[in-house]
Amino acid sequence: MIRKTCANILALVFVTGCSSLGRKVAVESMVTATSGSGQSATINAAFAAPLVATVTAGGSPASGVMVTFTAPATGASGTFAGGANTATATTNANGVATSATFTANGTAAAYTVVASVSGVPTTANFSLTNTAVRASMNYSFYLSGLEAADEGPNYYALAGSVTIDTNGNVLAGEQDYNDAVEFTSPQPSGDTINGGTLTVDATTGQGILTLIANNTALGVSGIETIGVQFVNSKHALIVQYDATATSSGSMDSQTLPSTLSGGYAFTLSGVDPDYFSLVAGGVFSISDTTLRDGLVDVDDAGVVTLGNQFRGTISAPDSFGRGTITGTSIASTLNYYIVGPEAMRIIDVDPDGSGVGSAFGQGASAGTFGNASLGSSVFAVESNSWGPSYAAIGMFTTIPDGGTYQGVADNDELGTRVWTASTISGTYSIAANGYGALTIQNGNLGDVSALGIYMADQNLDLADPNSTTSGLGGALVADLDTNLNGTGILIPQTDTTTISFSGNYAFGGQDYNGNTNGEFDFVGQGSVTGALLTANGVVGDPFFFFNANPTTDSEVTFSGLATSDVENLGRYTMFAPNPLVITVPAGSPNDFQVIIYQASGGQLFWLDEDSDSLFLGPLQREGPLAGLPAAGRTAARTKRKRNQ
Amino acid sequence: MRHLFAELCASALLSLISALPPAQAQTKTVETTIAGPLSYDASEEVTLNGVVSSVLTKPSSGMIMGSHLLLATTSGPVDASMGKFGLLGAGAVSVAAGQQIGVTGVMKTIKDNQVFIVRTVKVGGEVYAVRNEHGFPVSPQARQRASGKTSGGTL
Numbered sequence: 001m002i003r004k005t006c007a008n009i010l011a012l013v014f015v016t017g018c019s020s021l022g023r024k025v026a027v028e029s030m031v032t033a034t035s036g037s038g039q040s041a042t043i044n045a046a047f048a049a050p051l052v053a054t055v056t057a058g059g060s061p062a063s064g065v066m067v068t069f070t071a072p073a074t075g076a077s078g079t080f081a082g083g084a085n086t087a088t089a090t091t092n093a094n095g096v097a098t099s100a101t102f103t104a105n106g107t108a109a110a111y112t113v114v115a116s117v118s119g120v121p122t123t124a125n126f127s128l129t130n131t132a133v134r135a136s137m138n139y140s141f142y143l144s145g146l147e148a149a150d151e152g153p154n155y156y157a158l159a160g161s162v163t164i165d166t167n168g169n170v171l172a173g174e175q176d177y178n179d180a181v182e183f184t185s186p187q188p189s190g191d192t193i194n195g196g197t198l199t200v201d202a203t204t205g206q207g208i209l210t211l212i213a214n215n216t217a218l219g220v221s222g223i224e225t226i227g228v229q230f231v232n233s234k235h236a237l238i239v240q241y242d243a244t245a246t247s248s249g250s251m252d253s254q255t256l257p258s259t260l261s262g263g264y265a266f267t268l269s270g271v272d273p274d275y276f277s278l279v280a281g282g283v284f285s286i287s288d289t290t291l292r293d294g295l296v297d298v299d300d301a302g303v304v305t306l307g308n309q310f311r312g313t314i315s316a317p318d319s320f321g322r323g324t325i326t327g328t329s330i331a332s333t334l335n336y337y338i339v340g341p342e343a344m345r346i347i348d349v350d351p352d353g354s355g356v357g358s359a360f361g362q363g364a365s366a367g368t369f370g371n372a373s374l375g376s377s378v379f380a381v382e383s384n385s386w387g388p389s390y391a392a393i394g395m396f397t398t399i400p401d402g403g404t405y406q407g408v409a410d411n412d413e414l415g416t417r418v419w420t421a422s423t424i425s426g427t428y429s430i431a432a433n434g435y436g437a438l439t440i441q442n443g444n445l446g447d448v449s450a451l452g453i454y455m456a457d458q459n460l461d462l463a464d465p466n467s468t469t470s471g472l473g474g475a476l477v478a479d480l481d482t483n484l485n486g487t488g489i490l491i492p493q494t495d496t497t498t499i500s501f502s503g504n505y506a507f508g509g510q511d512y513n514g515n516t517n518g519e520f521d522f523v524g525q526g527s528v529t530g531a532l533l534t535a536n537g538v539v540g541d542p543f544f545f546f547n548a549n550p551t552t553d554s555e556v557t558f559s560g561l562a563t564s565d566v567e568n569l570g571r572y573t574m575f576a577p578n579p580l581v582i583t584v585p586a587g588s589p590n591d592f593q594v595i596i597y598q599a600s601g602g603q604l605f606w607l608d609e610d611s612d613s614l615f616l617g618p619l620q621r622e623g624p625l626a627g628l629p630a631a632g633r634t635a636a637r638t639k640r641k642r643n644q
Numbered sequence: 645m646r647h648l649f650a651e652l653c654a655s656a657l658l659s660l661i662s663a664l665p666p667a668q669a670q671t672k673t674v675e676t677t678i679a680g681p682l683s684y685d686a687s688e689e690v691t692l693n694g695v696v697s698s699v700l701t702k703p704s705s706g707m708i709m710g711s712h713l714l715l716a717t718t719s720g721p722v723d724a725s726m727g728k729f730g731l732l733g734a735g736a737v738s739v740a741a742g743q744q745i746g747v748t749g750v751m752k753t754i755k756d757n758q759v760f761i762v763r764t765v766k767v768g769g770e771v772y773a774v775r776n777e778h779g780f781p782v783s784p785q786a787r788q789r790a791s792g793k794t795s796g797g798t799l
Contacts, residue, residue, distance in 0.1 A: 154785065271645070273645070273789070275783050275785035276783075276786055280645070301778060301780040302776065302778025302780050353645035386783065388682050388779065388781065415703070415709025415710070416681035416708050416709070446681065482778050483684055483780075514703065514709035611755075
């Protein structure tokens with residue numbers, strides 16, 4: 001190793017030494033910005049990801065080379081760990097040098113951090129932005145699950161947008177709720193959110209959001225209680241958390257673009273007017289107020305129709321990022337809530353049908369997709385709360401030229417059969433507009449055999465649309481089988497090393513079980529150290545799965561030991577004798593046999609594959625929590641030490 | 645969401661006769677392999693007649709999820725799976741031990757046991773739908789909506 005490092009240094013010296021003899025040094029040796037550019041951080045807060053530069057010599061990685069990262073000495077800038085505006089890092093065997101944590105200073109503006117190598121004339125630039133602390137922030141959120149109220153269980157969906165000030169006060173908002181039975185927010189106004197409170201533990205990012213709506217039929221006399229688990233300051237996993245309903249979703253800081261345009265991929269999951277589960281997925285593009293070039297696949301209670309064309313009209317968003325999509329064949333009216341320029345949540349607000357999902361922009365990739373757009377990936381799909389209950393996750397590698405893939409996957413079709421580490425293979429195709437399909441052959445994954453694939457911007461993190469640094473690319477997925485249906489996500493698999501599955505994680509899960517014929521949902525946070533997860537969270541449990549507190553449980557503990565599947569790197573088991581154990585206060589421990597698939601160290605999915613229950617959810621590495629509303633207010637019910 | 649099947653069929657028909665650009669007429673093939681326990685092939689349906697020996701709103705050990713009827717038939721005892729909502733909520737199957745009933749569905753082997761996946765139940769002249777022709781469970785809400793209809797839907 002030392003010998004190789006010295007050789008690389010000598011190579012650099014040789015090449016740069018030759019520069020005086022007229023050789024093209026820039027071609028022979030160079031430093032490039034690999035990742036970390038384009039980030040924003042609130043003033044005085046750490047950036048989410050380090051700055052990563054790659055040094056090559058003669059086209060090959062140069063290891064053992066010192067890279068100097070230099071931030072501006074004055075004005076908007078920042079400091080590396082230790083407080084200096086410069087830092088050095090040495091390249092590894094891949095020629096990669098990773099900076100120490102970089103923290104924004106107190107001046108808001110854009111600037112450049114330069115990475116340089118002695119003797120190499122080229123430098124690499126990292127564009128960074130320090131953003132000012134705002135008096136308030138807007139968040140958009142969405143959820144779906146099972147409603148216990150309204151003579152339930154009923155399926156229900158909820159989406160909205162709220163303004164929250166730095167003290168955690170909910171100042172205003174709008175939302176649309178729809179159970180397609182009786183509780184459908186009035187249209188076109190939706191419900192008005194007049195108040196509420198966000199209370200968050202500043203250290204763990206865990207807390208409670210209450211929303212006071214003008215619709216007293218919802219929640220408890222119009223007050224909806226939502227458990228939140230911030231993954232970073234801009235992204236939270238959420239569950240509705242009161243006696244009336246349980247559901248899972250996410251909440252993300254909202255940035256309204258000047259206009260919506262370009263290609264989009266989308267999926268929706270809900271119930272049709274006959275109250276059977278229905279999923280839809282496809283692509284469309286937006287030009288001014290016209291939604292065009294739409295193609296949608298539909299699985300309506302097992303009746304599958306593919307590639308149906310549609311058009312529609314999309315209204316301009318209001319100040320909460322809420323607008324309408326009408327004239328499509330999908331629903332009479334879909335409302336949308338913008339997350340950002342390339343992400344929106346969509347909800348069916350028709351009184352006789354309901355559904356919720358996402359639409360993600362395709363960015364510069366629109367019109368240029370192909371089979372090569374889909375590489376090594378991890379996928380996760382789950383039925384909604386009303387369909388035949390199942391969830392499946394897996395990973396595969398592709399051969400784009402042949403349109404084939406192979407991999408491994410797990411599937412739990414609740415109460416009937418579990419497929420564990422099943423070998424899967426088949427064909428796939430992706431059209432230029434991102435509309436595609438993947439077939440799992442030979443029934444190797446039970447009833448899961450036909451997936452619609454809808455490609456999104458390869459620079460977008462579908463699990464955290466405000467993130468620009470990791471987990472980028474992928475597609476939305478609709479399961480279009482005749483015996484079950486569901487929706488999910490597919491993201492590139494970039495790192496299967498077990499060492500990467502370590503640190504602090506936020507997580508969630510939506511569980512369907514036979515014990516209650518119902519659902520519970522949870523979010524939490526904790527650490528993974530030596531593959532051991534130790535965490536705390538909250539559970540929404542209005543159908544009495546955990547007996548101790550029949551409706552809502554905070555201070556719930558989670559623990560489990562992940563064992564790497566050496567035959568399928570990137571796959572882990574939390575099986576007996578070290579299963580995932582969830583324990584509610586004053587309750588008995590409940591064991592869950594869990595499978596984990598790793599897309600990267602920052603993004604994983606887990607699946608409970610018990611015979612009488614299943615859950616699917618994400619595990620996402622926690623980022624900086626600085627700048628959270630109400631971060632100074634510790635939630636008494638969720639106060640605990642960080643698990644590290 | 646709308647009755648997408650019916651509407652999209654109409655939409656697809658319209659699209660065939662309209663002059664939309666050929667580039668939009670994309671097609672894709674999704675092969676469906678029926679292999680799993682949730683698969684339901686209506687072409688394999690049979691009808692069994694028997695006497696209800698037990699009504700189980702929750703499954704016993706070893707049974708698949710949902711409610712069950714244990715039937716005594718001329719061929720022997722049958723575990724009839726009534727699904728998630730068969731015996732639950734408004735419009736649920738009204739049946740008691742000792743009653744003669746007819747069940748239409750598909751016999752499958754799940755968890756090493758023979759289980760009859762019921763699509764419809766006939767009790768005293770009344771026919772109840774438990775699942776649709778693809779095996780999707782019929783919920784109380786779905787029953788309520790179906791009973792209020794003047795014409796049939798797509799399901």
